[in-house]
Structure formats: structure tokens, C-alpha cells
Amino acid sequence: MGCMSCSHQDSDFTLPKMNLLLITIDTVRADRLGCYGYPKKTSPNMDKLSENAVLFENAISQSAVTPVSHASIMTGLLPHNHQLRSLHGGVNYELQPGQLTLAEIMKSNGYRTGGFVSAFPVTQHYGLHQGFDAWDQQFENNDGKGLITDKNIVNTGNAQRRADVTASRTLSWLKQNAQKPFFIWTHFFDVHDPVLKPPKEYLEQFPFTLLDRINTLRVLYDCELAFMDAEIGRILKKLEEMGIRKNTAVAIMADHGEGLGDHQWWGHCILYQEQIRVPFILSIPDHKKGMRIRELVRSIDFVPTIVDLLNLNMPQDHHFDGKSLHALINQKGEKKPRVAYSESINDLSAYYNTPFENESIYSLNDGRWKFIVHREDSAYKSFELFDLETDPHELKNLYAATPQTAERLLNQLESYHSYIDNAQQPIIDEKTKAKLKSLGYIE
């Protein structure tokens, strides 16, 4: 890793050798959590955690595609810099060994590292295992068709596993490895699609009163989320019981949200707020309880923040695209607001028979304005501009009415290397194709 140098010495923020638990909750849009204003009780454990944590109200992921977004969370880099830019991952879309991940940073700082994931899109196949001493992705032997039927019968798919299994795997490793500083990444996938059926008591928690497919799936999403939340609660309780919660920072983030029918779109990939505004909760023991931060922050800011928080040594001159949230958390008057870039390239082809299947989509969010650009064959297809202050649900396109703002944001977007880069078309091998099919990404 080259020459190491001490990064920060800030006694009001850092604690030596604090453990870190990162839980990524795949496909969870922020507005489905109680602590983000949802009226149903989908997230009592995360709500309780947020009362003793810093909650970022406006966190934007850099992609609405699972491996791409996770790579940004883990490297602090934008997709065109970490180069894992598509789910449809042939060899050209693997996170390359030369990239520095949070797990590698933690490991080189003397931490034991364990990664426990719940679905194919975050596996070794995509290079996301880098830096983990223990790596657990055993879901190959699960069985089932993986689809919800008209009668709401749900089977378990064969390339993902439920939160209780992944939580148990996490806890058994933790029991063996808690004597020394550790970094754990646990990934849950339950709400991603209807494949993983939660236990009966969770299916009964929110009644299925409307029998049409969309409403059934929406309620199922809430049930699955409540189950994931309960498993988060189980892990947090175990940390308390083991007496290590007071020395363990806990971060909860999602890689992207979900359309759930908004903008006539069920899944993710097309970059409206419900797809890229994600939960982000950071619990630092005895620090900033119940703090809510309204400023725009990004997934890429996570690793630089952890480097500050845990006072980690870093290779000299290492570059992050993200920026530490230290000043925001400590209210030290950060002057320059962040701008959030997000992209979705080479992934829309999975959505057959949509207007977008051959397009790449890019967005820029400056905290007030949201600009979305569609491109196909290096040509512009469409532009959308939304004023998030007056139109948070992105219903009124102001592109034609506000040309100066649109031009400013287009210029800024074009300054990104990725935007003018002709991204290489991915290679999909047969094995990958079969797994993507079982996950419902392709038909």
C-alpha cells in the first residue's frame, strides 16, 4: 500500500481503534423508514438507532445499480474512477485489485475484517470481497422459482439469502473475532424483489388489503423491510450483550432506493429521487446523539468520513472523490455545498420494452436543482430539470422554463470524464446471465 502517514488528530471526533459495523440495506428508499417520516412501523430498530446517531436526511447514492453503488460506498470514488459501472458484469466490470477499498484500509490499520453478503450482485464476482479476511456469500444452494404469483405465493430464489441467515453468519464470526478491533460489512437484500419471503408474523404485520399486484408488492416491501430491521436489531442487541457496542461505530446505508410505481417505474436504474435518495445513519458512541443533517451528502463521502472518525492511516496522496463529513457533523461551518453525481449506464438494456432500454442516464443534484440527462449512442435523448425545494417528487420538468440553470448543470455534467467516455459494452457470460435471471434483472 505504499507509504503510510497519519491522517488526522482531532480529539473531539476520533477514538482509537473503534470497531466499525457497516450494514447496507439493499434497495431501501429513505422515505420508507420511520425516522425519515414513513407512518408505518417498518423500522423501529433503525429509528431507535437514529435517536442516538447522526441521520443524513438528504443522502444521494452515486448509482441506482447494486454493485456500482456499493463500489462507490466502499472506495469513496465515483463510478468512472472505480470503473465498476454495470451490473451486467463480465470481466470488464469487476472492481480491479488496484482499487483501494475500505476493507483494505481497515485491514492495513490492524483491523480484522469480515464481509457477509446476501445476493449475487455484491459478490466476489464483482471484486467487492477485496480486503476481507473472512468472506461469506454462501447462498448458491437455496432453491425456488423466485417469483411472486397472482396468489401472492413467494418462493426463495437461488442467488440470494434472507437477512436472518446473513445476520447469523455475521454474529457467529463476531463471537470469534471481537477480541481485537474489527470491521464488519453486512449486506441485506430482502426488499430487493419478492423472492425472499419474510417469516409469517412479518407478512401479517401490514395487512394486504388491496389485491392488485402493485399494492401487494408495496405491502410486501414494507413487510420485508420490517424483517430486515428486526435482524439489524438482533445484531445491535448482540453488540450490547457482548459489551462492545460502546466501542463500535455503526453505519447503515442503502445502495439505492426503489421506484415502487412512482414515475411509472417499479425497480431502480432511472435516477429519480425515490431511487437514489437513501437512508444514511451513522452512530458514533457517545457522540452527536439525535443529530439530523439536512445538507446534501453522498455515498462517496462515507469512506473519507470513516478515515477521519477512526483516525486511520492512509497511503500518502490517496485521492477520494468523496469528502469527509467531519465538518458537517461537528458543525464547523463547511462552506462549499456538495454536488451529487449519479449514473446508470449499460443497465437499462435489462428493461425490455421500455423507452430507455438503449439509453444511459446521468444526473446531477446541487442540493436544490436536479438535472437528469438521457443519452443514446453519444447523442442526447432528453433532459429533465426539477426544483427539489418546490417539487421534491420530480413531477414538473422545468428544463424549457429555466434554460440558464439547465445550461449551467449541463456544463458541469459534461465536465465529468464519465460523461464523454464511451463506456465499454459489458460481456455477459452464461453463468452470470442465469443468476441475473433468477434475480429478476433479465427475463
Ligand SMILES: [Zn+2]
Ligand atoms: Zn441494490
